[in-house]
Amino acid sequence: MFEARLVQGSLLKKVQEALKDIVQEASWDCTSSGLSLQAMDGSHVSLVQLTLRADGFEKYRCDRNLAMGINMGSMSKILKCAGNDDVITLKAEDTSDRLELMFESPKGEKISNYEMKLMDLDCEQLGIPDQEYSCSIKMPSHEFARICRDLSQIGECVVITCTKDGVQFSAKGDMGSGTVKMSQNLGAEKEDDQVTIEMTEPVQLTFAIKYLNMFTKATSLSGSVCLSMSNDVPLVVEYKVEDMGHIKYFLAPKIED
């Protein structure tokens, strides 16, 4: 038996919104330590990894490890039926091919029950090496989203350059070019407004903005975002999911032909 009850159900709605544009089908892995998911987009350019720890749920039970094959479009449709203030409970029997979703309004006067068919998925799991990165940039998530949106009007690629002075995002295209530079700003009153840069070596990498824009669907989950980069390896874009986990997006860089 698997059962997970999340009082702040809106978190699950936001997580789903942050995943659905990148992956069409994914295996949600349930173990006694929590829920996790790892999936690549169809073109093998980006990968998303979600962790929601068991202790972040008000109730969590998982007697046997389960891999629930979920059509992300169906999951989105059903989670849209939950109100933002609803408590969400997920339930599945060990051998069932269905996931039950229950939405309770805060005062308990409305209870909705949905059942979603699960799929048999044969998912490749990738081993992501633990690695130290040359640059880690923490910045307000809305600023990152704004930069990606703005520069996507200029060109299809963004060059991210990180030095000890700051991080620069540049794009160029047929109509011209654009550059946005963010400098370290430790004096901001709110922690989420701070820009911090930890660097051991300068980094410059080029990425397809299209994917970065998809990652920014996670913006509402967290006030800040962390970009981790080293030369010649995939970028990591990480959003915390409150104190219960994270969504990490990996994106392969573009390379000179």
Place this chain on the structure above:
Amino acid sequence: VPKQNDLLNYFQVS
């Protein structure tokens, strides 16, 4: 023109 690299060049299938 830079070419899009593949994630499978970095991560092993486990």
